[in-house]
Amino acid sequence: MSDGNTIDMIHEDQLPGHESELEPKPDWEPRYPGSGRLQDKVALITGADSGIGRAVAALFAREGADIAILYLCEHDDAAKTKEIVEKEGRKAITIAGDIGEKDFCDRAVAEAVETLGGLDILVNNAGEQHPDDDITDITEQQLRRTFQTNIFGMFFMTQAARPHLKKGAAIINCTSITMYQGSKQLLDYSSTKGAITAFTRSLSENLVGDGIRVNAVAPGPIWTPLNPFGGQKPEKMKDFGKNTPMGRPGQPNEVAPSFLFLACEDASYMSGQVLHPNGGTVVGG
Structure with missing residues:
Protein backbone atom coordinates (compact mmCIF):
# COMPACT_ATOMS: atom_id res chain seq x y z
CA MET A 1 0.00 0.00 0.00
CA SER A 2 3.02 2.27 0.04
CA ASP A 3 4.21 4.70 -2.60
CA GLY A 4 6.63 7.58 -2.87
CA ASN A 5 4.18 9.90 -1.11
CA THR A 6 3.89 7.86 2.09
CA ILE A 7 6.23 9.94 4.25
CA ASP A 8 4.92 13.17 2.69
CA MET A 9 1.41 12.11 3.67
CA ILE A 10 2.42 11.49 7.25
CA HIS A 11 4.07 14.89 7.43
CA GLU A 12 1.33 16.92 5.73
CA ASP A 13 0.38 18.38 9.13
CA GLN A 14 3.91 18.29 10.63
CA LEU A 15 3.11 14.80 11.89
CA PRO A 16 4.13 12.89 13.85
CA GLY A 17 5.85 15.86 15.54
CA HIS A 18 8.87 16.27 17.80
CA GLU A 19 8.33 16.14 21.54
CA SER A 20 11.62 18.03 21.83
CA GLU A 21 9.87 21.04 20.22
CA LEU A 22 6.66 20.85 22.27
CA GLU A 23 5.98 23.40 25.03
CA PRO A 24 5.10 22.78 27.74
CA LYS A 25 6.84 19.42 27.78
CA PRO A 26 4.62 16.39 28.46
CA ASP A 27 5.10 14.58 31.77
CA TRP A 28 6.53 11.13 31.03
CA GLU A 29 8.36 10.38 34.29
CA PRO A 30 7.07 7.39 36.30
CA ARG A 31 5.54 8.58 39.57
CA TYR A 32 6.69 5.81 41.88
CA PRO A 33 9.58 3.38 42.47
CA GLY A 34 9.52 0.13 40.53
CA SER A 35 8.59 -3.19 42.12
CA GLY A 36 9.93 -5.64 39.53
CA ARG A 37 6.57 -6.40 37.95
CA LEU A 38 8.18 -6.80 34.51
CA GLN A 39 11.59 -8.01 35.64
CA ASP A 40 13.66 -9.30 32.69
CA LYS A 41 10.73 -9.13 30.28
CA VAL A 42 11.18 -7.79 26.75
CA ALA A 43 8.67 -5.26 25.42
CA LEU A 44 8.30 -3.91 21.91
CA ILE A 45 6.50 -0.55 21.84
CA THR A 46 5.47 1.20 18.63
CA GLY A 47 5.48 4.98 18.67
CA ALA A 48 7.77 4.86 21.71
CA ASP A 49 9.81 7.91 20.78
CA SER A 50 7.36 10.37 22.37
CA GLY A 51 4.04 10.90 24.08
CA ILE A 52 2.27 7.91 25.56
CA GLY A 53 4.78 5.52 24.03
CA ARG A 54 7.71 7.20 25.78
CA ALA A 55 5.90 7.19 29.12
CA VAL A 56 5.10 3.48 28.71
CA ALA A 57 8.75 2.72 27.84
CA ALA A 58 9.96 4.63 30.90
CA LEU A 59 7.53 2.88 33.24
CA PHE A 60 8.15 -0.58 31.80
CA ALA A 61 11.91 -0.04 32.17
CA ARG A 62 11.48 1.03 35.78
CA GLU A 63 9.59 -2.21 36.35
CA GLY A 64 12.47 -4.24 34.92
CA ALA A 65 11.80 -4.63 31.18
CA ASP A 66 14.14 -4.20 28.23
CA ILE A 67 12.59 -2.13 25.45
CA ALA A 68 12.53 -2.12 21.66
CA ILE A 69 11.62 1.45 20.69
CA LEU A 70 9.87 1.61 17.30
CA TYR A 71 9.28 4.98 15.70
CA LEU A 72 8.89 6.59 12.28
CA CYS A 73 11.59 9.23 11.86
CA GLU A 74 11.88 11.42 14.99
CA HIS A 75 15.45 10.33 15.75
CA ASP A 76 16.09 12.92 18.48
CA ASP A 77 13.01 11.88 20.44
CA ILE A 95 14.28 0.88 15.23
CA ALA A 96 13.05 3.46 12.69
CA GLY A 97 10.49 2.68 10.02
CA ASP A 98 6.87 2.65 8.90
CA ILE A 99 4.66 0.10 10.68
CA GLY A 100 2.25 0.38 7.76
CA ALA A 108 11.75 -4.96 13.42
CA VAL A 109 10.40 -7.89 15.42
CA ALA A 110 13.27 -10.09 14.24
CA GLU A 111 15.81 -7.46 15.31
CA ALA A 112 14.17 -7.01 18.69
CA VAL A 113 14.08 -10.73 19.38
CA GLU A 114 17.67 -11.27 18.26
CA THR A 115 19.08 -8.28 20.15
CA LEU A 116 17.05 -8.46 23.35
CA GLY A 117 16.62 -12.22 23.57
CA GLY A 118 12.90 -12.71 23.04
CA LEU A 119 9.56 -10.95 23.19
CA ASP A 134 -16.45 17.38 6.18
CA ILE A 135 -16.27 13.78 5.00
CA THR A 136 -15.76 15.07 1.44
CA ASP A 137 -12.53 16.75 2.58
CA ILE A 138 -10.92 13.38 3.36
CA THR A 139 -8.82 12.36 0.39
CA GLU A 140 -8.48 8.76 -0.67
CA GLN A 141 -4.76 9.00 0.09
CA GLN A 142 -5.43 10.23 3.65
CA LEU A 143 -8.07 7.56 4.26
CA ARG A 144 -5.74 4.80 3.11
CA ARG A 145 -2.80 6.24 5.06
CA THR A 146 -4.73 6.53 8.34
CA PHE A 147 -5.98 2.96 8.13
CA GLN A 148 -2.55 1.74 7.02
CA THR A 149 -0.87 3.14 10.13
CA ASN A 150 -3.57 2.70 12.73
CA CYS A 174 -4.09 1.76 21.98
CA THR A 175 -7.62 2.65 20.97
CA SER A 176 -9.28 5.99 21.87
CA ILE A 177 -12.19 7.71 23.53
CA THR A 178 -13.22 8.72 20.00
CA MET A 179 -14.22 5.09 19.39
CA TYR A 180 -16.94 5.50 22.04
CA GLN A 181 -17.90 9.16 21.67
CA GLY A 182 -17.21 9.71 17.99
CA SER A 183 -15.46 12.82 16.70
CA LYS A 184 -16.99 14.97 13.99
CA GLN A 185 -13.60 16.20 12.72
CA LEU A 186 -11.79 12.85 12.99
CA LEU A 187 -14.01 10.55 10.96
CA ASP A 188 -11.28 8.32 9.56
CA TYR A 189 -9.26 8.26 12.79
CA SER A 190 -12.31 7.38 14.91
CA SER A 191 -13.20 4.62 12.46
CA THR A 192 -9.77 3.05 12.86
CA LYS A 193 -10.12 3.18 16.63
CA GLY A 194 -13.41 1.30 16.39
CA ALA A 195 -11.60 -1.29 14.30
CA ILE A 196 -8.84 -1.50 16.92
CA THR A 197 -11.35 -2.22 19.69
CA ALA A 198 -12.97 -4.97 17.62
CA PHE A 199 -9.51 -6.30 16.74
CA THR A 200 -8.60 -6.39 20.44
CA ARG A 201 -11.71 -8.32 21.44
CA SER A 202 -11.43 -10.75 18.53
CA LEU A 203 -7.69 -11.32 18.97
CA SER A 204 -8.30 -11.99 22.65
CA GLU A 205 -10.73 -14.76 21.76
CA ASN A 206 -8.21 -16.12 19.27
CA LEU A 207 -5.23 -16.22 21.67
CA VAL A 208 -6.64 -16.65 25.16
CA GLY A 209 -6.52 -20.43 24.89
CA ASP A 210 -2.77 -20.19 24.35
CA GLY A 211 -2.33 -18.17 27.53
CA ILE A 212 -1.75 -14.87 25.72
CA ARG A 213 -3.80 -11.94 26.99
CA VAL A 214 -4.95 -9.14 24.67
CA ASN A 215 -6.34 -5.88 26.04
CA ALA A 216 -6.53 -2.20 25.12
CA VAL A 217 -6.31 1.30 26.53
CA ALA A 218 -8.62 4.10 25.32
CA PRO A 219 -7.08 7.45 26.31
CA GLY A 220 -8.97 10.69 26.30
CA PRO A 221 -7.25 13.96 25.34
CA ILE A 222 -3.58 13.57 26.30
CA TRP A 223 -0.84 16.20 25.98
CA THR A 224 1.46 14.65 23.36
CA PRO A 225 2.91 15.88 20.04
CA LEU A 226 0.05 14.24 18.10
CA ASN A 227 -2.53 17.02 18.50
CA PRO A 228 -0.41 20.23 18.63
CA PHE A 229 1.57 19.26 15.52
CA GLY A 230 -1.41 18.87 13.21
CA GLY A 231 -3.68 16.23 14.74
CA GLN A 232 -6.13 18.97 15.72
CA LYS A 233 -6.95 22.29 14.12
CA PRO A 234 -4.85 25.09 15.72
CA GLU A 235 -7.89 27.02 16.94
CA LYS A 236 -9.00 24.03 18.99
CA MET A 237 -5.75 23.67 20.91
CA LYS A 238 -6.45 26.50 23.36
CA ASP A 239 -9.35 24.48 24.78
CA PHE A 240 -7.75 21.05 24.36
CA GLY A 241 -8.96 18.72 27.12
CA LYS A 242 -11.13 21.33 28.85
CA ASN A 243 -14.33 19.47 27.98
CA THR A 244 -13.41 16.56 30.26
CA PRO A 245 -14.97 16.36 33.74
CA MET A 246 -11.50 17.08 35.16
CA GLY A 247 -11.29 20.17 32.94
CA ARG A 248 -7.81 19.50 31.55
CA PRO A 249 -5.86 17.20 29.23
CA GLY A 250 -4.12 14.21 30.71
CA GLN A 251 -0.39 13.62 30.80
CA PRO A 252 1.35 10.57 29.29
CA ASN A 253 2.44 9.36 32.74
CA GLU A 254 -1.23 9.28 33.75
CA VAL A 255 -1.91 6.81 30.93
CA ALA A 256 1.18 4.59 31.17
CA PRO A 257 0.06 2.79 34.39
CA SER A 258 -2.94 1.37 32.51
CA PHE A 259 -0.54 -0.24 30.03
CA LEU A 260 1.61 -1.55 32.88
CA PHE A 261 -1.35 -3.10 34.67
CA VAL A 274 -10.45 -1.79 27.57
CA LEU A 275 -9.25 0.66 30.24
CA HIS A 276 -10.29 4.33 30.07
CA PRO A 277 -7.84 6.97 31.36
CA ASN A 278 -9.85 9.90 30.03
CA GLY A 279 -10.31 12.53 32.75
CA GLY A 280 -13.59 11.16 34.09
CA THR A 281 -15.68 10.88 30.93
CA VAL A 282 -18.11 7.96 31.28
CA VAL A 283 -18.30 5.82 28.16
CA GLY A 284 -19.81 2.43 27.39
CA GLY A 285 -17.66 -0.67 26.95
Whole structure:
Protein backbone atom coordinates (compact mmCIF):
# COMPACT_ATOMS: atom_id res chain seq x y z
CA MET A 1 0.00 0.00 0.00
CA SER A 2 3.02 2.27 0.04
CA ASP A 3 4.21 4.70 -2.60
CA GLY A 4 6.63 7.58 -2.87
CA ASN A 5 4.18 9.90 -1.11
CA THR A 6 3.89 7.86 2.09
CA ILE A 7 6.23 9.94 4.25
CA ASP A 8 4.92 13.17 2.69
CA MET A 9 1.41 12.11 3.67
CA ILE A 10 2.42 11.49 7.25
CA HIS A 11 4.07 14.89 7.43
CA GLU A 12 1.33 16.92 5.73
CA ASP A 13 0.38 18.38 9.13
CA GLN A 14 3.91 18.29 10.63
CA LEU A 15 3.11 14.80 11.89
CA PRO A 16 4.13 12.89 13.85
CA GLY A 17 5.85 15.86 15.54
CA HIS A 18 8.87 16.27 17.80
CA GLU A 19 8.33 16.14 21.54
CA SER A 20 11.62 18.03 21.83
CA GLU A 21 9.87 21.04 20.22
CA LEU A 22 6.66 20.85 22.27
CA GLU A 23 5.98 23.40 25.03
CA PRO A 24 5.10 22.78 27.74
CA LYS A 25 6.84 19.42 27.78
CA PRO A 26 4.62 16.39 28.46
CA ASP A 27 5.10 14.58 31.77
CA TRP A 28 6.53 11.13 31.03
CA GLU A 29 8.36 10.38 34.29
CA PRO A 30 7.07 7.39 36.30
CA ARG A 31 5.54 8.58 39.57
CA TYR A 32 6.69 5.81 41.88
CA PRO A 33 9.58 3.38 42.47
CA GLY A 34 9.52 0.13 40.53
CA SER A 35 8.59 -3.19 42.12
CA GLY A 36 9.93 -5.64 39.53
CA ARG A 37 6.57 -6.40 37.95
CA LEU A 38 8.18 -6.80 34.51
CA GLN A 39 11.59 -8.01 35.64
CA ASP A 40 13.66 -9.30 32.69
CA LYS A 41 10.73 -9.13 30.28
CA VAL A 42 11.18 -7.79 26.75
CA ALA A 43 8.67 -5.26 25.42
CA LEU A 44 8.30 -3.91 21.91
CA ILE A 45 6.50 -0.55 21.84
CA THR A 46 5.47 1.20 18.63
CA GLY A 47 5.48 4.98 18.67
CA ALA A 48 7.77 4.86 21.71
CA ASP A 49 9.81 7.91 20.78
CA SER A 50 7.36 10.37 22.37
CA GLY A 51 4.04 10.90 24.08
CA ILE A 52 2.27 7.91 25.56
CA GLY A 53 4.78 5.52 24.03
CA ARG A 54 7.71 7.20 25.78
CA ALA A 55 5.90 7.19 29.12
CA VAL A 56 5.10 3.48 28.71
CA ALA A 57 8.75 2.72 27.84
CA ALA A 58 9.96 4.63 30.90
CA LEU A 59 7.53 2.88 33.24
CA PHE A 60 8.15 -0.58 31.80
CA ALA A 61 11.91 -0.04 32.17
CA ARG A 62 11.48 1.03 35.78
CA GLU A 63 9.59 -2.21 36.35
CA GLY A 64 12.47 -4.24 34.92
CA ALA A 65 11.80 -4.63 31.18
CA ASP A 66 14.14 -4.20 28.23
CA ILE A 67 12.59 -2.13 25.45
CA ALA A 68 12.53 -2.12 21.66
CA ILE A 69 11.62 1.45 20.69
CA LEU A 70 9.87 1.61 17.30
CA TYR A 71 9.28 4.98 15.70
CA LEU A 72 8.89 6.59 12.28
CA CYS A 73 11.59 9.23 11.86
CA GLU A 74 11.88 11.42 14.99
CA HIS A 75 15.45 10.33 15.75
CA ASP A 76 16.09 12.92 18.48
CA ASP A 77 13.01 11.88 20.44
CA ALA A 78 13.84 8.18 20.04
CA ALA A 79 17.38 8.76 21.30
CA LYS A 80 15.94 10.51 24.37
CA THR A 81 13.61 7.59 25.11
CA LYS A 82 16.54 5.18 24.77
CA GLU A 83 18.49 7.28 27.25
CA ILE A 84 15.53 7.22 29.67
CA VAL A 85 15.32 3.42 29.52
CA GLU A 86 19.06 2.99 29.97
CA LYS A 87 19.06 5.30 33.00
CA GLU A 88 16.66 2.80 34.57
CA GLY A 89 19.37 0.16 34.11
CA ARG A 90 17.66 -1.66 31.25
CA LYS A 91 18.61 -2.37 27.62
CA ALA A 92 17.04 -0.40 24.79
CA ILE A 93 17.25 -0.44 21.02
CA THR A 94 15.74 2.02 18.54
CA ILE A 95 14.28 0.88 15.23
CA ALA A 96 13.05 3.46 12.69
CA GLY A 97 10.49 2.68 10.02
CA ASP A 98 6.87 2.65 8.90
CA ILE A 99 4.66 0.10 10.68
CA GLY A 100 2.25 0.38 7.76
CA GLU A 101 4.76 -1.72 5.81
CA LYS A 102 4.61 -5.44 6.59
CA ASP A 103 8.25 -6.03 5.66
CA PHE A 104 9.36 -3.44 8.19
CA CYS A 105 7.29 -5.03 10.94
CA ASP A 106 8.82 -8.42 10.19
CA ARG A 107 12.35 -6.99 10.27
CA ALA A 108 11.75 -4.96 13.42
CA VAL A 109 10.40 -7.89 15.42
CA ALA A 110 13.27 -10.09 14.24
CA GLU A 111 15.81 -7.46 15.31
CA ALA A 112 14.17 -7.01 18.69
CA VAL A 113 14.08 -10.73 19.38
CA GLU A 114 17.67 -11.27 18.26
CA THR A 115 19.08 -8.28 20.15
CA LEU A 116 17.05 -8.46 23.35
CA GLY A 117 16.62 -12.22 23.57
CA GLY A 118 12.90 -12.71 23.04
CA LEU A 119 9.56 -10.95 23.19
CA ASP A 120 7.05 -10.98 26.05
CA ILE A 121 4.97 -7.83 25.56
CA LEU A 122 3.75 -6.10 22.41
CA VAL A 123 2.38 -2.58 22.77
CA ASN A 124 0.64 -1.38 19.59
CA ASN A 125 0.62 2.33 20.34
CA ALA A 126 1.62 4.21 17.17
CA GLY A 127 -1.08 6.12 15.33
CA GLU A 128 -1.88 9.18 13.26
CA GLN A 129 -4.82 11.52 12.76
CA HIS A 130 -5.76 14.32 10.37
CA PRO A 131 -8.69 16.66 11.15
CA ASP A 132 -11.29 17.49 8.49
CA ASP A 133 -14.54 19.45 8.73
CA ASP A 134 -16.45 17.38 6.18
CA ILE A 135 -16.27 13.78 5.00
CA THR A 136 -15.76 15.07 1.44
CA ASP A 137 -12.53 16.75 2.58
CA ILE A 138 -10.92 13.38 3.36
CA THR A 139 -8.82 12.36 0.39
CA GLU A 140 -8.48 8.76 -0.67
CA GLN A 141 -4.76 9.00 0.09
CA GLN A 142 -5.43 10.23 3.65
CA LEU A 143 -8.07 7.56 4.26
CA ARG A 144 -5.74 4.80 3.11
CA ARG A 145 -2.80 6.24 5.06
CA THR A 146 -4.73 6.53 8.34
CA PHE A 147 -5.98 2.96 8.13
CA GLN A 148 -2.55 1.74 7.02
CA THR A 149 -0.87 3.14 10.13
CA ASN A 150 -3.57 2.70 12.73
CA ILE A 151 -5.04 -0.74 12.01
CA PHE A 152 -2.99 -2.40 9.25
CA GLY A 153 0.11 -1.64 11.32
CA MET A 154 -1.37 -3.46 14.32
CA PHE A 155 -2.15 -6.51 12.21
CA PHE A 156 1.34 -6.52 10.71
CA MET A 157 3.09 -6.09 14.07
CA THR A 158 0.97 -8.77 15.71
CA GLN A 159 1.52 -11.18 12.84
CA ALA A 160 5.27 -10.67 13.11
CA ALA A 161 5.27 -11.01 16.90
CA ARG A 162 2.93 -13.99 17.20
CA PRO A 163 5.51 -16.79 16.64
CA HIS A 164 7.61 -15.37 19.50
CA LEU A 165 4.83 -14.91 22.06
CA LYS A 166 4.50 -17.72 24.57
CA LYS A 167 2.11 -18.49 27.40
CA GLY A 168 2.03 -15.51 29.75
CA ALA A 169 2.69 -12.95 27.02
CA ALA A 170 0.58 -9.81 26.67
CA ILE A 171 -0.56 -7.59 23.82
CA ILE A 172 -1.88 -4.10 24.60
CA ASN A 173 -3.43 -1.98 21.85
CA CYS A 174 -4.09 1.76 21.98
CA THR A 175 -7.62 2.65 20.97
CA SER A 176 -9.28 5.99 21.87
CA ILE A 177 -12.19 7.71 23.53
CA THR A 178 -13.22 8.72 20.00
CA MET A 179 -14.22 5.09 19.39
CA TYR A 180 -16.94 5.50 22.04
CA GLN A 181 -17.90 9.16 21.67
CA GLY A 182 -17.21 9.71 17.99
CA SER A 183 -15.46 12.82 16.70
CA LYS A 184 -16.99 14.97 13.99
CA GLN A 185 -13.60 16.20 12.72
CA LEU A 186 -11.79 12.85 12.99
CA LEU A 187 -14.01 10.55 10.96
CA ASP A 188 -11.28 8.32 9.56
CA TYR A 189 -9.26 8.26 12.79
CA SER A 190 -12.31 7.38 14.91
CA SER A 191 -13.20 4.62 12.46
CA THR A 192 -9.77 3.05 12.86
CA LYS A 193 -10.12 3.18 16.63
CA GLY A 194 -13.41 1.30 16.39
CA ALA A 195 -11.60 -1.29 14.30
CA ILE A 196 -8.84 -1.50 16.92
CA THR A 197 -11.35 -2.22 19.69
CA ALA A 198 -12.97 -4.97 17.62
CA PHE A 199 -9.51 -6.30 16.74
CA THR A 200 -8.60 -6.39 20.44
CA ARG A 201 -11.71 -8.32 21.44
CA SER A 202 -11.43 -10.75 18.53
CA LEU A 203 -7.69 -11.32 18.97
CA SER A 204 -8.30 -11.99 22.65
CA GLU A 205 -10.73 -14.76 21.76
CA ASN A 206 -8.21 -16.12 19.27
CA LEU A 207 -5.23 -16.22 21.67
CA VAL A 208 -6.64 -16.65 25.16
CA GLY A 209 -6.52 -20.43 24.89
CA ASP A 210 -2.77 -20.19 24.35
CA GLY A 211 -2.33 -18.17 27.53
CA ILE A 212 -1.75 -14.87 25.72
CA ARG A 213 -3.80 -11.94 26.99
CA VAL A 214 -4.95 -9.14 24.67
CA ASN A 215 -6.34 -5.88 26.04
CA ALA A 216 -6.53 -2.20 25.12
CA VAL A 217 -6.31 1.30 26.53
CA ALA A 218 -8.62 4.10 25.32
CA PRO A 219 -7.08 7.45 26.31
CA GLY A 220 -8.97 10.69 26.30
CA PRO A 221 -7.25 13.96 25.34
CA ILE A 222 -3.58 13.57 26.30
CA TRP A 223 -0.84 16.20 25.98
CA THR A 224 1.46 14.65 23.36
CA PRO A 225 2.91 15.88 20.04
CA LEU A 226 0.05 14.24 18.10
CA ASN A 227 -2.53 17.02 18.50
CA PRO A 228 -0.41 20.23 18.63
CA PHE A 229 1.57 19.26 15.52
CA GLY A 230 -1.41 18.87 13.21
CA GLY A 231 -3.68 16.23 14.74
CA GLN A 232 -6.13 18.97 15.72
CA LYS A 233 -6.95 22.29 14.12
CA PRO A 234 -4.85 25.09 15.72
CA GLU A 235 -7.89 27.02 16.94
CA LYS A 236 -9.00 24.03 18.99
CA MET A 237 -5.75 23.67 20.91
CA LYS A 238 -6.45 26.50 23.36
CA ASP A 239 -9.35 24.48 24.78
CA PHE A 240 -7.75 21.05 24.36
CA GLY A 241 -8.96 18.72 27.12
CA LYS A 242 -11.13 21.33 28.85
CA ASN A 243 -14.33 19.47 27.98
CA THR A 244 -13.41 16.56 30.26
CA PRO A 245 -14.97 16.36 33.74
CA MET A 246 -11.50 17.08 35.16
CA GLY A 247 -11.29 20.17 32.94
CA ARG A 248 -7.81 19.50 31.55
CA PRO A 249 -5.86 17.20 29.23
CA GLY A 250 -4.12 14.21 30.71
CA GLN A 251 -0.39 13.62 30.80
CA PRO A 252 1.35 10.57 29.29
CA ASN A 253 2.44 9.36 32.74
CA GLU A 254 -1.23 9.28 33.75
CA VAL A 255 -1.91 6.81 30.93
CA ALA A 256 1.18 4.59 31.17
CA PRO A 257 0.06 2.79 34.39
CA SER A 258 -2.94 1.37 32.51
CA PHE A 259 -0.54 -0.24 30.03
CA LEU A 260 1.61 -1.55 32.88
CA PHE A 261 -1.35 -3.10 34.67
CA LEU A 262 -2.45 -4.91 31.51
CA ALA A 263 1.11 -6.06 30.77
CA CYS A 264 1.86 -7.63 34.15
CA GLU A 265 0.48 -10.47 36.24
CA ASP A 266 -1.78 -8.07 38.15
CA ALA A 267 -4.13 -8.40 35.15
CA SER A 268 -3.86 -12.18 34.87
CA TYR A 269 -7.68 -12.59 34.78
CA MET A 270 -8.28 -9.85 32.18
CA SER A 271 -8.40 -10.28 28.42
CA GLY A 272 -10.47 -8.59 25.74
CA GLN A 273 -10.95 -5.54 27.99
CA VAL A 274 -10.45 -1.79 27.57
CA LEU A 275 -9.25 0.66 30.24
CA HIS A 276 -10.29 4.33 30.07
CA PRO A 277 -7.84 6.97 31.36
CA ASN A 278 -9.85 9.90 30.03
CA GLY A 279 -10.31 12.53 32.75
CA GLY A 280 -13.59 11.16 34.09
CA THR A 281 -15.68 10.88 30.93
CA VAL A 282 -18.11 7.96 31.28
CA VAL A 283 -18.30 5.82 28.16
CA GLY A 284 -19.81 2.43 27.39
CA GLY A 285 -17.66 -0.67 26.95
